[in-house]
Amino acid sequence: MTTQLNSSFRGTQDLPKWLSPTLLVSFFLASFGLQVLLASDSDSAEINFIPVAVFGLLSFTLALYVISRVIEGVRKATDRLVTIMVSTAFSLALIPLLSLAYTVVTKGVARFDAEFFTFSMRNVVGEGGGALHAIIGTVEITGIATLISVPIGIMAAIYLVEYGRGTVARLVTFFVDVMTGVPSIVAGLFAYALFVIFFGPGVRMGLGGAIALSLLMIPVVIRATEEMLKIVPNELREAAYALGVPKWLTVLKVVLPTSLAGIATGIMIAIARVIGETAPLLLIAGFTASMNYNPLDERMMTLPVFVYTSYANQGVDMQAYLDRAWAGALTLMLIVMVLNLVARLISKYFSPKG
Amino acid sequence: MSKRIELKSLDVYYKAFLAVEDVSMVIEPKAITAFIGPSGCGKSTLIRTLNRMHEVIPGARVEGQLLMDGEDVYGPDVDPVRVRRQVGMVFQRPNPFPTMSIKDNVLSGYKLNNSRMSKAEAEEITEKALVGANLWNEVKDRLEKPGSGLSGGQQQRLCIARAIAVEPDVILMDEPTSALDPISTAAIEDLAVELKEHFTVVIVTHNMQQASRISDMTAFFNIAGSGLPGKLIEYDKTEKVFSNPTEQQTEDYVSGRFG
Amino acid sequence: MTDTKPKAVRRLGDVVFANLAFFAGVSILATLATVAAFLFAQSVPAFTGPPIDAASEGFFSYVLPFVFGTVYASVIGLAIATPLAIGIALYISHFANRKFAQVLGYAVDLLAAIPSVVYGLWGILVLAPFLSPTFNWLNENLGWIPIFAGQVSATGRTMLTVGIVLAIMVLPIMAALIREIFLQTPRLHEEAALALGATRWEMIKMAVLPFGRPGIISAAMLGLGRALGETMAVAMVLSPAAVVSFAVLTSTNSNTIAANIALQFPEAGGNYTNLLIATGLVLFAITMVVNMIARWVISRRAEFSGAN
Numbered sequence: 001m002t003t004q005l006n007s008s009f010r011g012t013q014d015l016p017k018w019l020s021p022t023l024l025v026s027f028f029l030a031s032f033g034l035q036v037l038l039a040s041d042s043d044s045a046e047i048n049f050i051p052v053a054v055f056g057l058l059s060f061t062l063a064l065y066v067i068s069r070v071i072e073g074v075r076k077a078t079d080r081l082v083t084i085m086v087s088t089a090f091s092l093a094l095i096p097l098l099s100l101a102y103t104v105v106t107k108g109v110a111r112f113d114a115e116f117f118t119f120s121m122r123n124v125v126g127e128g129g130g131a132l133h134a135i136i137g138t139v140e141i142t143g144i145a146t147l148i149s150v151p152i153g154i155m156a157a158i159y160l161v162e163y164g165r166g167t168v169a170r171l172v173t174f175f176v177d178v179m180t181g182v183p184s185i186v187a188g189l190f191a192y193a194l195f196v197i198f199f200g201p202g203v204r205m206g207l208g209g210a211i212a213l214s215l216l217m218i219p220v221v222i223r224a225t226e227e228m229l230k231i232v233p234n235e236l237r238e239a240a241y242a243l244g245v246p247k248w249l250t251v252l253k254v255v256l257p258t259s260l261a262g263i264a265t266g267i268m269i270a271i272a273r274v275i276g277e278t279a280p281l282l283l284i285a286g287f288t289a290s291m292n293y294n295p296l297d298e299r300m301m302t303l304p305v306f307v308y309t310s311y312a313n314q315g316v317d318m319q320a321y322l323d324r325a326w327a328g329a330l331t332l333m334l335i336v337m338v339l340n341l342v343a344r345l346i347s348k349y350f351s352p353k354g
Numbered sequence: 355m356s357k358r359i360e361l362k363s364l365d366v367y368y369k370a371f372l373a374v375e376d377v378s379m380v381i382e383p384k385a386i387t388a389f390i391g392p393s394g395c396g397k398s399t400l401i402r403t404l405n406r407m408h409e410v411i412p413g414a415r416v417e418g419q420l421l422m423d424g425e426d427v428y429g430p431d432v433d434p435v436r437v438r439r440q441v442g443m444v445f446q447r448p449n450p451f452p453t454m455s456i457k458d459n460v461l462s463g464y465k466l467n468n469s470r471m472s473k474a475e476a477e478e479i480t481e482k483a484l485v486g487a488n489l490w491n492e493v494k495d496r497l498e499k500p501g502s503g504l505s506g507g508q509q510q511r512l513c514i515a516r517a518i519a520v521e522p523d524v525i526l527m528d529e530p531t532s533a534l535d536p537i538s539t540a541a542i543e544d545l546a547v548e549l550k551e552h553f554t555v556v557i558v559t560h561n562m563q564q565a566s567r568i569s570d571m572t573a574f575f576n577i578a579g580s581g582l583p584g585k586l587i588e589y590d591k592t593e594k595v596f597s598n599p600t601e602q603q604t605e606d607y608v609s610g611r612f613g
Numbered sequence: 614m615t616d617t618k619p620k621a622v623r624r625l626g627d628v629v630f631a632n633l634a635f636f637a638g639v640s641i642l643a644t645l646a647t648v649a650a651f652l653f654a655q656s657v658p659a660f661t662g663p664p665i666d667a668a669s670e671g672f673f674s675y676v677l678p679f680v681f682g683t684v685y686a687s688v689i690g691l692a693i694a695t696p697l698a699i700g701i702a703l704y705i706s707h708f709a710n711r712k713f714a715q716v717l718g719y720a721v722d723l724l725a726a727i728p729s730v731v732y733g734l735w736g737i738l739v740l741a742p743f744l745s746p747t748f749n750w751l752n753e754n755l756g757w758i759p760i761f762a763g764q765v766s767a768t769g770r771t772m773l774t775v776g777i778v779l780a781i782m783v784l785p786i787m788a789a790l791i792r793e794i795f796l797q798t799p800r801l802h803e804e805a806a807l808a809l810g811a812t813r814w815e816m817i818k819m820a821v822l823p824f825g826r827p828g829i830i831s832a833a834m835l836g837l838g839r840a841l842g843e844t845m846a847v848a849m850v851l852s853p854a855a856v857v858s859f860a861v862l863t864s865t866n867s868n869t870i871a872a873n874i875a876l877q878f879p880e881a882g883g884n885y886t887n888l889l890i891a892t893g894l895v896l897f898a899i900t901m902v903v904n905m906i907a908r909w910v911i912s913r914r915a916e917f918s919g920a921n
């Protein structure tokens with residue numbers, strides 16, 4: 001804030017603007033040089049970048065703080081210290097994001113080919129094969145989960161916003177929040193515990209995976225829908241009532257259409273969230289190398305489980321399994337990104353204006 | 355088409371709070387009746403009881419009798435939804451449905467209730483209502499465009515068109531011009547005067563000039579203090595209320611001494 | 614009395630629709646009750662049936678190391694994530710310019726969208742080898758601190774790596790929550806502080822942090838809830854052993870409940886399955902309590918925030 005003020009307000013004792021970037025660069029270089037020196041001394045030839053960064057940052061911070069404290073005073077020096085800390089926190093969070101994106105893309109492209117999307121892993125040992133069976137499984141299981149979650153989620157949100165009063169509504173609100181926190185593996189165990197009753201121990205079924213995912217998806221759909229229904233102006237409901245429209249038709253034909261774009265966005269984000277779930281599917285949908293189109297029968301592969309098992313059960317040609325794992329991860333990331341992007345586009349172009 | 359409304363010692367409550375106390379009056383058909391009074395005097399609350407919109411708010415209820423051409427609006431077997439189909443309402447702020455075109459907004463009273471109609475019928479109703487709301491010439495070339503693209507005054511006339519399209523007996527207007535500029539206000543006022551040819555028109559207004567310009571009858575409401583119920587102080591022909599009121603409170607209000 | 618007369622006609626459509634909505638709402642309560650009941654029912658054989666090799670000394674001595682591992686990994690993750698999340702939230706809400714901040718917010722949200730199995734893959738194949746030399750350095754130079762002591766893992770698949778992965782995974786939700794709360798700081802308080810000639814940090818200390826404290830606490834609790842239940846990243850990264858150990862750099866680490874289930878369940882049969890479900894019930898109970906506390910803190914704040 002202060003630096004944006006008119007220059008006539010700037011105290012003469014302020015530090016020049018070029019000082020802090022210059023200091024930053026020089027201390028990092030110095031730290032790097034020091035490390036190189038130390039590394040050539042000792043027997044380990046490797047340069048370790050973490051101490052370089054830590055040492056560079058600490059020395060830079062200390063230097064800037066001392067200079068600022070001498071020239072600008074304690075208050076400004078503290079302000080600079082905090083600014084450095086906050087910016088560091090932020091950059092630290094971006095590093096894994098960039099590293100993840102870089103690794104997944106560079107390692108994923110090796111097997112991101114036509115065969116990957118047209119073959120299953122049946123009778124494949126070593127190189128070749130693909131994830132078509134996993135992609136089909138993911139689409140079917142996530143699709144069924146969506147079909148279960150969306151009607152229940154929207155109706156429950158309608159109950160909370162349009163009808164719910166008193167203790168029951170408060171309880172539902174509270175337990176929707178609790179449900180948001182159910183660990184995904186517990187959802188998988190629940191689906192298993194439910195299906196064991198009907199199909200006996202050791203049951204594996206695509207439908208069970210869909211049930212587990214619904215458990216994770218419903219609270220997200222409820223929350224998103226609730227938010228959207230709440231911002232529909234009450235005046236529109238009143239306008240409909242005043243025209244002699246009963247409440248249920250008002251909700252169905254005025255409130256829902258007005259908030260449709262927002263709800264669709266929320267559903268997209270909910271799908272994106274559960275499509276990458278691994279643990280519950282590992283438990284109840286299981287894994288297989290073969291194609292299985294029937295969610296009511298036996299094991300069904302899904303993309304996240306494909307990634308996990310490719311890594312966990314590496315065969316003789318290790319690299320082939322790892323390449324497939326990365327290609328699966330890349331596919332999964334792309335699906336999630338596309339879903340998020342579509343969600344954003346829907347909310348941008350289809351929200352009612354005015 | 356136009357109905358006489360009779361209020362018999364009507365009390366309006368929000369839960370335990372008595373908002374309007376003991377109102378008895380007769381609202382004449384084919385005339386404009388204006389409700390005036392300071393903020394919080396219950397005039398908006400009272401107008402919402404005339405089409406049972408009041409009870410949309412949880413805990414709100416009414417005691418006393420409200421007759422429309424002799425029929426009890428609050429009778430035990432009366433469906434509030436049916437009452438509202440016969441009593442149109444226009445709100446303080448224009449509220450066209452943002453997801454609908456201009457035409458669909460006009461027809462919303464039918465469409466939202468799932469009534470089927472032929473294309474020719476739909477067009478006839480649209481034109482008649484828009485002509486009735488003095489909006490036809492301005493929008494006839496863009497009936498399929500969204501209603502939210504119109505100016506505030508046009509939107510309010512669209513809301514009036516929407517209300518008269520279902521051919522009600524009564525039109526209620528709750529401060530319909532308070533969110534509009536003077537030119538749009540004049541257009542709505544002219545329209546209100548035309549509407550009384552066919553409908554019973556009740557208008558709540560903050561603007562005393564507006565009441566004196568357009569209404570035939572004026573009801574003045576007042577409260578003794580906050581937390582106390584609003585009461586009907588004086589109800590008479592508009593000229594009488596504004597030029598020679600019976601009550602001192604009315605005189606103070608219309609002469610601008612308070613409120 | 615008019616208000617005691619029988620209720621007016623109810624339309625069929627209204628009755629049906631309102632009941633549908635009601636049952637959808639109540640189904641949430643029913644579902645959670647069912648989850649608890651079924652998990653419980655499936656846990657019982659673990660106690661009544663014949664003993665299982667893995668848990669020869671009883672259920673509680675079996676589950677204890679996992680409870681410890683779950684809590685320990687989450688606490689490490691939280692200890693790393695909380696200051697970072699506050700920093701990120703401050704950066705986006707009060708340091709970056711508005712346009713830039715929006716892009717940054719989106720970038721952080723992207724972290725939340727990445728599936729946990731991808732984090733697992735990245736954690737073991739990229740992060741663990743990258744951190745390994747630093748672990749050696751920490752052990753050599755700070756080995757006198759008990760948590761850094763012991764034989765350093767050669768692979769980097771340690772508790773500390775897991776803690777860092779968990780921190781990255783819970784960071785986005787925590788940062789987003791804290792950012793929202795910081796942005797709600799009453800403008801007047803901020804402007805009052807600035808008008809008094811406060812620097813940006815002094816303004817944050819005077820106006821933003823006191824206002825956001827309950828938000829930070831509840832965000833930390835929600836982050837904890839997430840970290841406790843995280844499965845795949847831990848299952849893939851950690852090199853587990855059935856021990857209770859505070860050392861964060863060695864290859865013998867206490868496993869977490871969730872990761873143990875994921876690793877054992879596919880191969881388990883008979884009573885072993887029931888045993889694992891019983892540990893899942895323990896995890897469910899722990900996360901429920903943590904989340905309830907978080908919600909309670911939030912709702913208490915909502916009641917008292919007369920400021921906005």
